[in-house]
Amino acid sequence: MAKLNCAVCAHQAAHQCAACRQVAYCGQDHQRQAWKKHKKMCKILQTIQQGEPAPDQTTYCGLCGDADGPLRTTLCCGKTICADYGKYVPFSYSKDSCSRNHDRYTTCCYHFNEKHTGNWKTCKKCASAHEAEARVWYGTNAFNFMGEILPNPPSFVPHTCKRCSRTIKMNCEGIARLPNGAMLCEQCKY
Numbered sequence: 681m682a683k684l685n686c687a688v689c690a691h692q693a694a695h696q697c698a699a700c701r702q703v704a705y706c707g708q709d710h711q712r713q714a715w716k717k718h719k720k721m722c723k724i725l726q727t728i729q730q731g732e733p734a735p736d737q738t739t740y741c742g743l744c745g746d747a748d749g750p751l752r753t754t755l756c757c758g759k760t761i762c763a764d765y766g767k768y769v770p771f772s773y774s775k776d777s778c779s780r781n782h783d784r785y786t787t788c789c790y791h792f793n794e795k796h797t798g799n800w801k802t803c804k805k806c807a808s809a810h811e812a813e814a815r816v817w818y819g820t821n822a823f824n825f826m827g828e829i830l831p832n833p834p835s836f837v838p839h840t841c842k843r844c845s846r847t848i849k850m851n852c853e854g855i856a857r858l859p860n861g862a863m864l865c866e867q868c869k870y
């Protein structure tokens with residue numbers, strides 16, 4: 681199997697989900713954080729792996745596996761997803777809404793909104809739109825559909841905080857950029 685990045689932060693993964701082996705995480709923190717949205721999907725992935733009949737893909741959300749709530753079809757890629765924009769509390773930065781997450785935090789939808797042509801995975805405009813860490817995250821995070829992630833994501837050197845030297849997970853925390861280009865982590869920026 682191809683090397684996977686952490687499904688939450690896109691940094692180097694330390695281990696895979698032991699149950700489905702289809703997603704990976706940098707550590708326990710991010711695995712725990714992702715579990716609420718991965719739990720049902722994990723079951724479906726295991727069913728498919730065991731060769732048992734899987735539910736029709738149009739009957740559940742391709743991100744979280746939920747089959748109980750209202751569903752819609754994405755405009756960018758025609759996949760079934762929770763119709764759950766109502767779950768997002770404005771200005772909360774919460775990542776509870778599957779629809780909002782796919783629309784805002786994936787190259788798939790960015791490519792569609794920017795009206796690029798061809799497939800986003802091979803799109804040169806998308807490739808140069810973000811710096812490497814953001815590019816890998818937008819292309820491989822858990823807001824992308826299974827089997828629809830950026831193939832061979834580029835490797836990147838994570839930024840470190842200028843003040844405390846901690847590794848910054850740029851896509852998961854609030855950062856501050858200093859005029860000289862250096863970065864401060866969420867804890868140091870105030």
Ligand SMILES: [Zn+2]
Pocket residue numbers: 686687688689690691705706707710
């Ligand atoms: Zn992570």
Ligand SMILES: [Zn+2]
Pocket residue numbers: 697698699700701702703718721722
């Ligand atoms: Zn799993």
Ligand SMILES: [Zn+2]
Pocket residue numbers: 741742743744745746761762778
């Ligand atoms: Zn969902």
Ligand SMILES: [Zn+2]
Pocket residue numbers: 754756757758782788789
């Ligand atoms: Zn899409």
Ligand SMILES: [Zn+2]
Pocket residue numbers: 790791792796797800803804805806807
């Ligand atoms: Zn594009």
Ligand SMILES: [Zn+2]
Pocket residue numbers: 841842843844845846864865866867868
């Ligand atoms: Zn810091």
